[in-house]
Amino acid sequence: MSDTRSIRSDTTAPWALLCVVVALIYVFSLGPILITAAVSFNETNRSLFPPRGWSLRWWTRAFGPEWTQALVFSLKLSTLTAVLSTTLALPLAFALHRYRFPGREAMIALALGPLMLPTLVTGVGLLQMFQYAGLRDHIGFGALLAGHLVICLPFAVRTVSISLQTLPPNVELAAASLGATRWNTLRHVVFPLIKNGLVAGAVFAFIHSFTDVNLSLFLATPGEQPITVKILAFLEFGFAPTLAAVSVITLVLPLVLVAVVERISGLGDFIYGERRA
Amino acid sequence: MSEDRSARTPTPWLLLALPAAVLLVFFVLPNALLLSASFLKTEAQQLTNQPTLDNYKFLLTRPLYLEVMLRTLVVGLCVGALDVLLGFPLAYFLVRTKSRWKGLLIALSLAPLLASVIVRTYGWYIILNRFGVVNDALLGLGAIEDRISFMPSTGAIIIGLAHALLPYAVLTIMGSLGGINPNLEKAAMSLGANRTRTFLSVVLPLSVPGVVGGFILVFSIAISAYATPAILGGPATQVAATAIYNFMINLLDWSAGAALAVILIVSSLLLLYAAARMGASRAAL
Numbered sequence: 001m002s003d004t005r006s007i008r009s010d011t012t013a014p015w016a017l018l019c020v021v022v023a024l025i026y027v028f029s030l031g032p033i034l035i036t037a038a039v040s041f042n043e044t045n046r047s048l049f050p051p052r053g054w055s056l057r058w059w060t061r062a063f064g065p066e067w068t069q070a071l072v073f074s075l076k077l078s079t080l081t082a083v084l085s086t087t088l089a090l091p092l093a094f095a096l097h098r099y100r101f102p103g104r105e106a107m108i109a110l111a112l113g114p115l116m117l118p119t120l121v122t123g124v125g126l127l128q129m130f131q132y133a134g135l136r137d138h139i140g141f142g143a144l145l146a147g148h149l150v151i152c153l154p155f156a157v158r159t160v161s162i163s164l165q166t167l168p169p170n171v172e173l174a175a176a177s178l179g180a181t182r183w184n185t186l187r188h189v190v191f192p193l194i195k196n197g198l199v200a201g202a203v204f205a206f207i208h209s210f211t212d213v214n215l216s217l218f219l220a221t222p223g224e225q226p227i228t229v230k231i232l233a234f235l236e237f238g239f240a241p242t243l244a245a246v247s248v249i250t251l252v253l254p255l256v257l258v259a260v261v262e263r264i265s266g267l268g269d270f271i272y273g274e275r276r277a
Numbered sequence: 278m279s280e281d282r283s284a285r286t287p288t289p290w291l292l293l294a295l296p297a298a299v300l301l302v303f304f305v306l307p308n309a310l311l312l313s314a315s316f317l318k319t320e321a322q323q324l325t326n327q328p329t330l331d332n333y334k335f336l337l338t339r340p341l342y343l344e345v346m347l348r349t350l351v352v353g354l355c356v357g358a359l360d361v362l363l364g365f366p367l368a369y370f371l372v373r374t375k376s377r378w379k380g381l382l383i384a385l386s387l388a389p390l391l392a393s394v395i396v397r398t399y400g401w402y403i404i405l406n407r408f409g410v411v412n413d414a415l416l417g418l419g420a421i422e423d424r425i426s427f428m429p430s431t432g433a434i435i436i437g438l439a440h441a442l443l444p445y446a447v448l449t450i451m452g453s454l455g456g457i458n459p460n461l462e463k464a465a466m467s468l469g470a471n472r473t474r475t476f477l478s479v480v481l482p483l484s485v486p487g488v489v490g491g492f493i494l495v496f497s498i499a500i501s502a503y504a505t506p507a508i509l510g511g512p513a514t515q516v517a518a519t520a521i522y523n524f525m526i527n528l529l530d531w532s533a534g535a536a537l538a539v540i541l542i543v544s545s546l547l548l549l550y551a552a553a554r555m556g557a558s559r560a561a562l
Contacts, residue, residue, distance in 0.1 A: 014472050022370045025363050029389060029443055032400025039403055047403050049410050088296040095292035110300050118501030120518050121538045124525055125307030150304045211393040213504045228393045235508055239402055247396040254391040
């Protein structure tokens, strides 16, 4: 008893110090984001903090057609990217999980490759490829979708793989021995068990796509650009509070998405890369 | 169980055909084209078919581009070191805390990942610019008489990137700290080691894979980051990513841009390889 007490008194002081340090790190981490949010309520047309006066006019502008158009473009692009990359990730992860075949290691490297190479480089390469193909004037949504699909695929593959690994080992055999066809086994046994993994994969892909700048930078056109690229382009002309308001909108959307999905199916399990059994 | 049963059936390749095709066309091919362009000559803003090593010579002999590469390296090293230093205490706290707000605290520490780098950098502009928060505060305190330009500068790029990439370090380090059995610490202390000794000889050595993994991950994202250096740096403080963009979009010098991109890829792959040899944890990927 006296032993535990001595350990505890030994630990309180460093622990209290750690808590102070951690509090400061949270200020460092969240402060600039909160400051950006505060700046969007400025009365003046400059990004001043603390805000001078209170006004909602920058928010009215942020919800004007110019910005909502880019936002809708981003939402379309990221949603389609999330759906398509999960659709491609499912057979890919399933084949890698279920079969041992020559070339499997190479396939894993290929599937995770876009994580190893800087996204910016893939963007430049794609731009060059479209240029070679004579499609330089036709980049925009299609080119962006191809690029986003490729850079988001590893996130979906990893998440789906993790959920496949947690399948109880004999469920498929059990279903088969009870007379289920392969298709019925997949549809009624495997699919429901990995559904959460698919949703989580789609969410990670969506967020990676929605927050991307490095790839979109090269494939966007003035008429067809994701909201991040548009904000960046406008920042060159100055830091108007409208941009702060738009930035906050682009932060709130993924936040709401994650909160909703976490409520329904749980995302936390997939963050560390290995699911708690 | 049924793992190698159909090594000879074509089923895996039927499943893999479409995803593999997408990756080959939109990932492997563009990167291969980029690699080849780095060995070709650009004339009058058009890529020609003449093979050459001049692009690399050009980049490796011009002081401007040597400076760009050096700055990129320094930024990567500083950001990696800062994020490991800041990420470690936070990760340790999050893994060990018994607070009932633990879930919320973890969510808050990772929340910045949901924001685009642009959102994460905007705040630093507001803080660091000539009429920003820091200048106002220093003026108010009477510490300075004239406003100081904290940005554009390499220092501003480092702070901005360290802020933007901190969650990656936290996530990787948490992964390795989470795997350490808390009983090991109790055992060390019951054998007479004090808190500091326990930390230095038990916790720290066991967390090395996470720390190295976090450093490498942050480093490799930092050296290829575009938005933060573009906002907090400027034409005078270019890094690799902004220089590549400039080559490709403004100067239309495809070969030099491609060569710089190849240098960036090679350095980041070498680093990943070294890290894998050192057994670094890649949990955050």
